[in-house]
Amino acid sequence: MAAPGSFERPHRPGEHEAALPDDRRSAIRLAALLLFATRGYLATTMADIGAAVGVRGPSLYKHVASKQELLAEIMTGTMARLLAGFQDAISSTDDVREQLRRAVEAHVRYHAQHRFEAFVGNREIANLAQPARDLVLRHRSDYERGLRRLIERGAAEGVFTVRSAQLASYSILDMGIGVAAWYREGGEFSVDQLAYQYGDLALRMVGAAPQRHQSPA
């Protein structure tokens, strides 16, 4: 795409990238995220990413080594933030019911506020090269297992009642992931409303929320 020597060309501000924000790396990452989310990873070229931020090929490669590096950064970053949010939730209290509520709220907030990251993360795993792919898959597995063990602990403590902690955790994670597909800022629900209501739904799912109606069955 560019002659190898071009990579070493010193940066000359204003030459081709006058419109870039100060943090070029962030702008490039954001452009890649938008293009991966809208066109897909395979259909996006480094030239497309460069064009979106007004940087020509040679200059672009001073900031980022490859399209694959950008994909890995987006996907590992997503899992790191989800895992950190879960850790914060369960280390914030010893009450398993409140731990679950906070973990679900964090999960839903992330998916409402990082819709493109979630979309790319769910769609492009097959296009992620090693070792990043295994890392992301391991982190996903850790994340699901963390939620499942939380539910199992709540059941052991007699606070939750579940037939299968695994299916409860899958359901809760999937309904939160779904938020990324339909949520729109400025729509009917604020992120807070969404987080609270999904937290309540999750507590109901594990049998730990008061229910006004008792079914006749």
Place this chain on the structure above:
Amino acid sequence: MAAPGSFERPHRPGEHEAALPDDRRSAIRLAALLLFATRGYLATTMADIGAAVGVRGPSLYKHVASKQELLAEIMTGTMARLLAGFQDAISSTDDVREQLRRAVEAHVRYHAQHRFEAFVGNREIANLAQPARDLVLRHRSDYERGLRRLIERGAAEGVFTVRSAQLASYSILDMGIGVAAWYREGGEFSVDQLAYQYGDLALRMVGAAPQRHQSPA
């Protein structure tokens, strides 16, 4: 890809497509589904589809007009089957609680048994041309609204208790859609087990399932 005249070439069995099942159209549709699901619609060519079923371009076009026609068939077919399943569920009984259970079971069964269709349906909507795209979007909207109104009716009858019927319906649909991403036949859960447990979870979400534990809060 092929000379126009070739489209008219009479079919000669055994020439290039000896390995095809009797119903060529079905085999082509299945090959397209697998390729769209694994490679993506944009990265799949009609030649790829033909190669997968052992049919050369000219012969392939006797059975199907275009890649777009195959995508439209997959996506409109998915929504038609989901809508039919929902209709069967709500017309099978007048008990709103049982209607919801059956609708959720049908939704989950479809997504466990048609994983590739669900995957393509969720990923390729942007690549679907008009008028099929609007049709699929309208059917999706009808499907969600049907579930939401069922939940609203249950709430009006005093059987369900929900803060937002819309968020309850989104959550229930999304957790079922998620099944298509992780479910594996021959794994820990049968389709029946999955359907029953998701039905129970949905009833809990709308406050219509008995819960052994009453939270202290």
